[in-house]
Amino acid sequence: MSGRNITEMSSTIQTFSPRVTFFLRPDLPLVPWPSSPLVVVSAPNMTPFDNLATLSNMFLAVLAFVLAVLAAKYVYALRRRARLPPGPKTSWFGSNQLPKSHQWLTYAQWRRTYGDIVYIYVFGNPIIVLNSADAINDLFEKRSAIYSSRPMRTMVNELMGFNWLFSSMPYGPRWRKHRALFHQHFHVESLPTVHPVILKEVHVLLRNLSDNPDGLFHHARRSAASIVTMLSYGHQIAPEGDDYVTIADTALSGLGKAGIWGTYLVDYFPFLKHIPMWMPGAGFKKQAWEWKQASQAMLNMPFKMVKERMAKGTAIPCFTTTLLEQFATTDRDSLDEELIKDVAAIAYAAGADTTVSAMLSFFLAVTVYPEVQAKAQVELDRVISRSRLPTFEDRADLPYIDCLVWECLRWNPVTPLGLARTVTEDDEYRGYYIPKGTTMMPNVWAILHDEAMYPDPLRFNPDRFADEKRKKELGINEPPLAAFGFGRRLCPGRWLAVETIWITVATVLAVYKVTKARDENGCEIQPDTEYTPTMLSRPKPFRCVFTPRSDIAAELVRQTDEENNY
Numbered sequence: 002m003s004g005r006n007i008t009e010m011s012s013t014i015q016t017f018s019p020r021v022t023f024f025l026r027p028d029l030p031l032v033p034w035p036s037s038p039l040v041v042v043s044a045p046n047m048t049p050f051d052n053l054a055t056l057s058n059m060f061l062a063v064l065a066f067v068l069a070v071l072a073a074k075y076v077y078a079l080r081r082r083a084r085l086p087p088g089p090k091t092s093w094f095g096s097n098q099l100p101k102s103h104q105w106l107t108y109a110q111w112r113r114t115y116g117d118i119v120y121i122y123v124f125g126n127p128i129i130v131l132n133s134a135d136a137i138n139d140l141f142e143k144r145s146a147i148y149s150s151r152p153m154r155t156m157v158n159e160l161m162g163f164n165w166l167f168s169s170m171p172y173g174p175r176w177r178k179h180r181a182l183f184h185q186h187f188h189v190e191s192l193p194t195v196h197p198v199i200l201k202e203v204h205v206l207l208r209n210l211s212d213n214p215d216g217l218f219h220h221a222r223r224s225a226a227s228i229v230t231m232l233s234y235g236h237q238i239a240p241e242g243d244d245y246v247t248i249a250d251t252a253l254s255g256l257g258k259a260g261i262w263g264t265y266l267v268d269y270f271p272f273l274k275h276i277p278m279w280m281p282g283a284g285f286k287k288q289a290w291e292w293k294q295a296s297q298a299m300l301n302m303p304f305k306m307v308k309e310r311m312a313k314g315t316a317i318p319c320f321t322t323t324l325l326e327q328f329a330t331t332d333r334d335s336l337d338e339e340l341i342k343d344v345a346a347i348a349y350a351a352g353a354d355t356t357v358s359a360m361l362s363f364f365l366a367v368t369v370y371p372e373v374q375a376k377a378q379v380e381l382d383r384v385i386s387r388s389r390l391p392t393f394e395d396r397a398d399l400p401y402i403d404c405l406v407w408e409c410l411r412w413n414p415v416t417p418l419g420l421a422r423t424v425t426e427d428d429e430y431r432g433y434y435i436p437k438g439t440t441m442m443p444n445v446w447a448i449l450h451d452e453a454m455y456p457d458p459l460r461f462n463p464d465r466f467a468d469e470k471r472k473k474e475l476g477i478n479e480p481p482l483a484a485f486g487f488g489r490r491l492c493p494g495r496w497l498a499v500e501t502i503w504i505t506v507a508t509v510l511a512v513y514k515v516t517k518a519r520d521e522n523g524c525e526i527q528p529d530t531e532y533t534p535t536m537l538s539r540p541k542p543f544r545c546v547f548t549p550r551s552d553i554a555a556e557l558v559r560q561t562d563e564e565n566n567y
């Protein structure tokens with residue numbers, strides 16, 4: 002070694018390049034390393050073969066180090082994977098144990114097998130289903146800083162053009178801006194100003210039920226939709242063939258179908274969005290393109306209509322006019338037209354079909370449970386004595402109607418799997434490892450059918466909300482808030498929804514007896530109590546009959562026609 006011992010050389014090298022020294026072996030000669038200008042060590046007696054041997058030793062040392070790091074990482078990952086929550090055996094391709102329809106029912110059964118927190122792995126995507134109020138509360142409420150985002154939804158947001166919906170935006174400044182603007186206009190204190198709008202549309206519903214009882218689904222939908230379009234755009238929906246409703250319904254039917262994250266493969270494999278529409282198997286792209294035309298029209302068309310009416314001076318004051326006026330005068334920093342347009346459109350997208358599902362649950366429940374209907378009518382008759390229609394001022398005196406509304410929201414929740422979240426950091430809960438990016442599904446149906454809190458949960462029983470002492474014992478609240486979500490993403494339209502459902506229930510039961518339809522032989526038709534398997538679940542079509550409870554009731558319905566128009 003030319004008179005220099007290994008320690009000296011090593012320290013010389015360390016001076017220039019500590020990283021290299023780390024790999025040196027004392028039993029091998031030290032040589033200059035041509036590619037590293039920092040290592041300047043003379044070793045005159047060395048041959049090219051010696052150099053090669055040293056290079057390969059260094060290479061081996063680096064390789065060994067890299068392999069050690071990878072092995073450590075692998076062991077760490079294995080250990081973490083061993084701490085994933087339990088769940089059905091799934092491979093990278095998912096599993097045939099995964100339910101294809103009404104997933105919430107299967108997930109609720111899994112609670113018995115796997116517990117509150119169930120892990121599924123589908124096409125490389127980790128999903129956790131939360132089956133209990135405790136687990137959801139611990140994560141979505143107490144750790145809301147990392148559980149308030151939404152999963153990336155390639156089909157809905159990117160391909161179908163619904164990126165204006167703040168309900169599916171990731172948690173962050175853009176979402177916050179949208180939500181704050183929505184909240185400014187749709188909050189509990191604003192309710193008295195929206196009561197006249199709700200009341201008027203519910204009266205239209207009464208008349209429609211009298212004229213054409215078989216059109217129940219259509220009338221209920223029209224009523225819920227007209228309330229939100231009046232509030233957002235000052236637009237009352239035409240009885241039939243309203244252009245806005247037609248276009249919005251096309252868009253929303255797409256959203257309903259693609260809304261449960263993972264319904265389309267492209268949610269799991271976002272790169273599929275790049276495949277051309279003409280390729281075999283790319284039917285989803287064509288379908289998404291059609292829905293996109295509708296989602297963009299739904300966003301732009303009514304907004305343009307309001308601007309035109311404002312220019313002509315015929316616009317009815319509403320959310321859009323108020324904000325456009327504000328935008329034109331003062332508040333240009335915090336407002337822009339795109340923001341106003343997005344927020345105006347979400348009221349219909351998020352508010353119409355949800356409210357109508359709960360309304361339809363009410364019609365189904367009172368058809369199937371006549372004793373519930375009779376009890377509500379006793380209360381109504383006691384308070385308003387059949388001489389007039391109920392108003393919002395009667396609410397405090399009609400507690401059973403409240404209970405009936407809560408039970409509609411619980412019995413078959415409108416969003417049985419809530420709206421999926423994603424966790425934005427690795428987390429640990431009850432000793433389980435929850436990887437960053439996991440899609441979190443709150444099983445709202447399971448929570449609202451937990452026998453410990455709601456005994457005999459499949460039965461429609463408003464009385465479960467009536468007894469204060471029993472409620473305390475069981476730990477239940479009204480309203481059943483889980484129906485509206487959790488934490489920072491809790492539904493901001495819940496006040497409007499509850500008011501709408503409440504006055505619908507009170508008004509319909511004040512004037513009509515709702516009974517089962519009969520077939521051609523005069524036999525009662527037992528309604529199907531099954532619900533659709535969609536993200537927004539609603540009763541499957543059923544028939545019922547609306548009979549005025551008295552001549553006065555029929556007259557009260559007729560008189561609603563004389564109310565002033567907007």
Ligand code: HEM
Nearest residue numbers: 168348351352355356359415420485486487490492494498
């Ligand atoms: C019975 C009627 C309704 C039900 C059951 C319902 C339910 C829900 C649920 C479960 C969520 C997701 C919450 C979460 O992620 O934890 C949600 C979000 C939302 N709802 Fe509702 N909703 C109803 C009516 C309405 C109405 C009438 C409006 C508007 C006028 C509305 C506007 C929204 C919006 C904007 C969001 C998104 C919130 C966010 O992501 O920050 N909802 N709703």
